[in-house]
Amino acid sequence: MKRETKLAHYGRMAMPGPANPPIVRASTILHDTVGSYRATKAARETDDAVLSYGRRGTTTAHQLAAAVCDLEGGDACFLFPTGVAAVAGGLTPYLSAGDHLLVVDTIFPATRSYCETVLRRQGVEVDYFPWDTTDLAGWARPNTRMVMVESPASQTFEVMDLPALCRDAHDRGLIVAADNTYGSGWLYRPLELGCDLSIVAGTKYIGGHADAMMGAVVARGAVVDALRRHTATTGQTLGPDDAYACLRGLRTLGLRLERHDANGLALAIWFKGRPEVTEVLHPGLPGHPGAEIWARDATGCNGLFSVLFRDGFDAEGFIDRLALFSVGSSWGGFESLAMPASGDAGRLFPAEGRGGPMIRFHAGLEHVDDLIDDLDASFGRA
Ligand SMILES: *Cc1c(COP(=O)(O)O)cnc(C)c1O
Numbered sequence: 001m002k003r004e005t006k007l008a009h010y011g012r013m014a015m016p017g018p019a020n021p022p023i024v025r026a027s028t029i030l031h032d033t034v035g036s037y038r039a040t041k042a043a044r045e046t047d048d049a050v051l052s053y054g055r056r057g058t059t060t061a062h063q064l065a066a067a068v069c070d071l072e073g074g075d076a077c078f079l080f081p082t083g084v085a086a087v088a089g090g091l092t093p094y095l096s097a098g099d100h101l102l103v104v105d106t107i108f109p110a111t112r113s114y115c116e117t118v119l120r121r122q123g124v125e126v127d128y129f130p131w132d133t134t135d136l137a138g139w140a141r142p143n144t145r146m147v148m149v150e151s152p153a154s155q156t157f158e159v160m161d162l163p164a165l166c167r168d169a170h171d172r173g174l175i176v177a178a179d180n181t182y183g184s185g186w187l188y189r190p191l192e193l194g195c196d197l198s199i200v201a202g203t204k205y206i207g208g209h210a211d212a213m214m215g216a217v218v219a220r221g222a223v224v225d226a227l228r229r230h231t232a233t234t235g236q237t238l239g240p241d242d243a244y245a246c247l248r249g250l251r252t253l254g255l256r257l258e259r260h261d262a263n264g265l266a267l268a269i270w271f272k273g274r275p276e277v278t279e280v281l282h283p284g285l286p287g288h289p290g291a292e293i294w295a296r297d298a299t300g301c302n303g304l305f306s307v308l309f310r311d312g313f314d315a316e317g318f319i320d321r322l323a324l325f326s327v328g329s330s331w332g333g334f335e336s337l338a339m340p341a342s343g344d345a346g347r348l349f350p351a352e353g354r355g356g357p358m359i360r361f362h363a364g365l366e367h368v369d370d371l372i373d374d375l376d377a378s379f380g381r382a
Contacts (some may be wrong), residue, residue, distance in 0.1 A: 003186075006070065006255050011063035020251075021063045026286025027054040027322045048076060048228070056232065060240040064247050065216070068206070071185035072198045078231040079238035083181060083201020087111045087213025088118070090177050090199045091148060093230035094223070097123030100144040104160065105349050106131045107151030107321035108179055112346065115148075130349045132289070134164035140172050150179040150196075151188070152283045152294065154350065155306055155360055158342035159290025160281050162297065166194025175223055184332070185218075186253050188298045196223045202246050205302065208256055211333075212245035214238055254367065256334070260303030263363035263371065268305045269318055276379065278356060279366055281310040281343070289351075303363035304331060306341055309354050314382065315340055315357035321378040325361070325369055335362035336371060 003168035011021040029051055031037040044050040049062040057065070061079050061183075069077035070272055080086040087332040095101055103115055105128040115126045131141045136144075147169050151160035162178065169176045177197035178190035184205040190198040200206065202214030206212070217240075219227050231237075238246075261284075270280040281304035309315055320326060325338040341360035363371065 003071070006067075007251055007254055008012065010070070010250060011317075016133065018041055019261055020248060021060055021244070023240045024051075024058040024060050025240050026058050027081065029053060030260035037282050048078070055235050055237060057237040057243075058240050060243040060247070061238045064214075064238070064243045064250075065318070066174045067247065068185055068200065068202070068216045069218055072180070072200070072216075072218040073189050073191045074198065074220050076224045076228060076322055077216055077218045078227060078236065079243070080160070080203075080217070080236050081232075081242070083199075083203050084110050084213040084214045085236065086199050086217050087179065087335050088114055089215070089231055089236055090197050090217040090227070091115075091119065091146070092234075093226040094146050094175050095119060095122075096123045096295075098125075099145060099146070100125040100127070100141050101146050102126075102136065102139055102144060102174075102263045103128050103149065104131050104133075104150060104153070104348050106152050106156060106158055107131060107148065108154040111148065111150070111179065118311045128348050131158045131160055131280070132152050133288065134161050135168050136172060137224075140155070140174065144174055146175045146177065148179075150182075150191075152182055154343075155341050156283075156354075157182075157283045157288065157304070157306070158351075159288075159294040159297075161290070161293050162175060162190060162193040162195060170194070181332075182302060182304070184253065184257075184302070185303060187300050189331035191218065191220045196220060197227070198257055202249075203255060203330060206249050207246050207258075207332070208249035209245070209333055210330065210335060212242045212249070212356075214246045216303050234307065257300065257302060258361055259365050261300045264301060264303040264305055264361075266368045267361065267371060268307075269362050270375070271305075271307045274379065276309050276313055276382075277307055278310055279353070281306040281308070284380070302332075305358070305363075306343060306358055306360045308354060308358050311356045313357050318378050319359060321381050322374055323369065323377075324341070324366060324374040331362035336360075336366060337362040
C-alpha cells in the first residue's frame with residue numbers, strides 16, 4: 001500500500017466507530033478479576049499496544065506510536081512528551097559511566113546541551129566530529145559505544161552520507177542514532193539507511209499545527225529491548241491530547257510537506273537572485289554541501305532554509321518589517337517563520353565564510369506569491 005493511503009488509515013477503529021481514534025484519558029485500567037490484571041501486566045512486556053496503566057500510554061498514544069513506527073520502518077516506537085525528551089530517551093539507555101559517545105558537530109543545540117551537561121555529569125565522554133565524516137578512524141576509541149547524527153544539519157542543512165557512516169560504525173560495533181526531525185518519517189528514513197534509532201520531534205511536522213508537543217524514538221533490531229525497558233522504567237509516555245493532535249496532523253503530513261517543499265525551494269531560489277544575499281543554505285539547491293546525497297537518499301525537502309547576507313545587512317530590521325513571517329521558536333507548523341540565526345555558533349568545525357548576518361526561514365503553507373511580495377517589500381523598505 002502507498003504511504004499516502006496509510007496516512008489516511010492509521011489507527012482505524014472497528015466499525016461502526018470514529019474515523020480518527022478518540023482521546024482515551026486514563027490512569028487506572030480496571031479489571032474484574034486478579035487473573036485478568038496479571039495477564040495484562042505480563043502481556044505488556046512484549047506488546048507495546050497493551051492498555052495496562054496510563055504511564056505506559058493509552059490507546060491514543062499506542063495508535064500514534066504504531067503509525068510513526070510504520071512510517072519510519074522500525075520494529076518498535078516509544079513516545080515522549082517533547083522532542084528533547086526523546087533525544088534523551090534515545091541516548092541514555094545505551095550509555096554508562098566510562099563510555100564514549102561521538103556526536104556530529106552540526107547537531108541540534110539542545111541535543112548538544114544534553115550531552116554537555118547530563119551525559120558528561122554521568123561520566124560519559126563526548127566528542128564531536130565533522131558532518132562529512134564517513135570513516136570514524138581517528139574518532140572511535142575502545143570505549144566508544146554510540147554515534148549520534150542529524151541530517152540535514154540543524155540551521156545549516158549539510159547532508160551526511162548516512163549509509164557510508166553506518167557501515168563504518170557497525171563494523172566497529174557502534175550503535176547509530178539519527179535525529180530525523182527534518183524528515184519527520186516522510187522525507188527521509190534513517191533506519192533504512194542503516195541507523196539503529198531514528199528520533200523525531202513530532203512537535204514539528206507530525207503535529208504540524210504549532211499546537212502540540214511530541215517526541216518519538218523508533219528502533220530496529222537488537223537496540224529495541226534496552227529502549228523498551230528504559231522508557232518504562234523512567235515513566236516516559238505522551239499524554240492523550242497531544243497524541244490525538246499528532247494523529248490528526250499525520251493525516252495531512254504528506255500533503256503539507258509537498259507545499260512546504262515547493263514554497264521553501266521557490267523562496268530559496270528567489271533569495272539566491274538578490275544582491276543583498278551571499279549564500280542560501282537549502283539541501284535541494286545544486287551545489288549545497290551534500291545536495292547530491294540528499295537527492296539519492298530522500299524524497300524531498302521541507303520548508304526550512306537559511307540565508308546569509310552581506311556584512312552590515314540589518315537582518316533584524318528585515319525580519320521586523322515582514323508581515324507574513326513571524327518570529328518564534330520551533331517550526332513545522334502551517335505558518336511562516338523567520339529567525340535570526342548563527343548556524344555555526346558553538347561548533348568546533350565552523351564552515352568558511354559564514355560570518356555575516358543569517359536568517360533561518362520556515363516557509364509555511366501560504367501562497368508563495370504572497371510570501372515573495374512580503375520579502376520583496378521588506379527589502380524595498382530597507
Ligand atoms: C525541535 C527539535 C527538537 C526538539 O523538539 P521539542 O519538541 O522542541 O523538544 C529536536 N531535534 C530537532 C532537530 C529539532 O528541530
